[in-house]
Amino acid sequence: MDIARDLADHDAPDRTVVRADIQTGGRGRYGRQWVSEAGNLYMTLLLREDRPLADCAQLSFAAALALYDAIGLPDVALKWPNDVLIGGKKTAGILLEAGGPATAPWILIGMGVNVAHHPPDAPYPATHLAQEAYAHEIDTLCRSVLEGIDRWRGIWHKQGAPSIHAAWLDKAHGRGQDIRVRLSSKEIVGRFETLDADGALVVLDKAGTRHRISAGDVFFA
Template identity: 45%
Template structure:
């Protein structure tokens, strides 16, 4: 996958990454989205599957991956009837928000697959900042959330499968972003871009910007490893030094979030 580039200072591309990541790209910046007939113009290597309503974009992406779909296959839906987050929790998916799942086939051990969640968070934050400007205060909450203030704006769900002969076959990167609305009465507060004073950002425009930034951060991860990705993620992480609680299938882990 590749991203379109336009002239500019080389520290625009990876503003929080270490220099090795920037030098490899050689400069440029991501363009402001320019859609055609309301459809996003995706970078080279992305293949869009568009749905009005679907059960789950992750389920559809997994089905396509099992049938041999190439890396960059992207499932986008206006609404989901059976969206889910971590540990299978329902993800409310009404019209007006962004729901997507992306097929990746990284040539990497399965132990590195979780790093793609950090790649995704960085790409999503860069895309939102490009569209909303600096007035939108974003941070990351480990392991899989993007926050606006201290409320959840977006969630990331990674699911993977191993090949029959061993090794990682594919990873599905699922993303849900609250644009027009956010669920209420949750254990953790949620927010939407509309709540934050940015009602004009559409799912299509965010999808285009996200794929541009994702292609760049994925290239950084592949070329330079996790070090620059980790540094950039930590630079935007919230709650460092604070107590954290992570609920797994059969137990709850508590500790302190350190870098």
């Protein structure tokens, strides 16, 4: 994403795409870093918006929906806040970064998709597309994802966040079930109910208290 950020700062146009065959400084949420070997899809999409920066977090849901559609396998599901699962195993992840003016920001959507392999030592179940009988070439997957982001971004522009949230919830893994959410200083256990208007996770604990969670790691029972 560093190359894409430099391009954004130097006025690269909307929908600029940066792809890598390997990553030696891959980055995820909370600054987690890793090395990514060849064979998977690693790309960052630069978008420019004319709306407040706070609203642009919804593009994470648009990207997740695009990945869901592009993969197209029967057991695909979405995990809050930014993962795509197959059979409950992580297959893809999304990272958003942003900058520029608060009223006309640029947004980087970084995406990593396990196509040919997945990390053997991941702290959660993981898989890759070749293992799940995905039959398309990596370039085809890339084009499908970008076309899907265009489509879901357009829906967000025309219909707003509720339409994106409704579509995402329809494909969400574990909705209505008990989950654990690990925060920086505690864990919350309860039922995954919905998303709020900003896309935060809403969890109902056994005491009847609803928790609005804007950042955390989700684990399923």
